[in-house]
Amino acid sequence: xxxxxxxxxxxxxxxxxxxxxxxxxxxxxxxxxxxxxxxxxxxxxxxxxxxxxxxxxxxxxxxxxxxxxxxxxxxxxxxxxxxxxxxxxxxxxxxxxxxxxxxxxxxxxxxxxxxx
Amino acid sequence: xxxxxxxxxxxxxxxxxxxxxxxxxxxxxxxxxxxxxxxxxxxxxxxxxxxxxxxxxxxxxxxxxxxxxxxxxxxxxxxxxxxxxxxxxxxxxxxxxxxxxxxxxxxxxxxxxxxxxx
Numbered sequence: 001x002x003x004x005x006x007x008x009x010x011x012x013x014x015x016x017x018x019x020x021x022x023x024x025x026x027x028x029x030x031x032x033x034x035x036x037x038x039x040x041x042x043x044x045x046x047x048x049x050x051x052x053x054x055x056x057x058x059x060x061x062x063x064x065x066x067x068x069x070x071x072x073x074x075x076x077x078x079x080x081x082x083x084x085x086x087x088x089x090x091x092x093x094x095x096x097x098x099x100x101x102x103x104x105x106x107x108x109x110x111x112x113x114x115x116x
Numbered sequence: 117x118x119x120x121x122x123x124x125x126x127x128x129x130x131x132x133x134x135x136x137x138x139x140x141x142x143x144x145x146x147x148x149x150x151x152x153x154x155x156x157x158x159x160x161x162x163x164x165x166x167x168x169x170x171x172x173x174x175x176x177x178x179x180x181x182x183x184x185x186x187x188x189x190x191x192x193x194x195x196x197x198x199x200x201x202x203x204x205x206x207x208x209x210x211x212x213x214x215x216x217x218x219x220x221x222x223x224x225x226x227x228x229x230x231x232x233x234x
Binding site: 035037042043044045046047050091103104106107108109111 | 118150157158159160162165207209211222223224225226227228230
C-alpha cells in the first residue's frame with residue numbers, strides 16, 4: 001500500500017526566510033508520480049508540480065524548488081525568500097497509476113505560516 | 117486552462133434533508149472525476165471515483181446509498197448527500213482528471229463545498 005508522510009505539522013517563518021517542507025513516501029511500484037498541492041485559506045487546492053519516478057532532476061520554478069531523491073524516498077519542497085502569500089497548507093501526494101489519473105494518496109499536510 | 121468549478125460553495129441544511137453538489141470541468145472533458153472529503157485541519161480522504169457513463173467506485177467505508185454519485189456527462193459529476201446528519205458536515209472537494217496525450221494525467225481540484233448540517 002502506498003503512504004505519504006509529512007512529518008512537519010506546522011512551520012512558522014519570518015518573511016524572506018527560506019523554508020523546506022518534507023515529504024517521504026512509500027510505494028511498491030517502480031512507476032509512480034509525486035505531486036505537491038497548495039491549499040490556501042480559501043480551501044481550493046492549487047496544483048504546483050508533478051514528478052514521475054523516472055525523473056530525478058530537481059526542478060525550480062521561480063521561488064519554488066523541488067528535490068526528488070529516490071534513494072531516500074523523499075520529495076521535498078523549498079520556498080526561497082518566503083512571502084506572506086505563501087501561507088497555506090501544503091500537501092504532498094502520490095499516485096501509482098497514470099500520473100495522477102487514478103487515486104491520489106495525500107499526506108497529512110504541512111501548515112506554513114509566513115509572518116512579517 | 118484546467119478549471120474545475122463546484123456549486124454551491126457552501127450550504128447549510130436541516131438534518132434529514134438531501135443536498136446535491138455539482139462538480140464541473142469548465143475547459144476540458146473529464147472521463148474521471150473524484151470526490152474527497154476533508155475534515156478541519158485534516159487531509160483529503162478519497163470517497164469515490166466517478167467515471168462518465170458508469171457506476172462510481174466507492175472507497176471502503178463510504179456508504180454508496182448515502183453518498184450518491186452521478187457522472188452523466190464528460191463535464192459534470194454530482195454528489196448527493198442523502199438524509200444528511202450533523203456528522204456529514206464537512207468540506208467536500210471534487211477533482212477532475214485531465215487526460216493528456218503523450219503526457220501524464222493530472223487531477224485538478226474544484227474550490228470545495230462546505231456543508232453544514234444542523
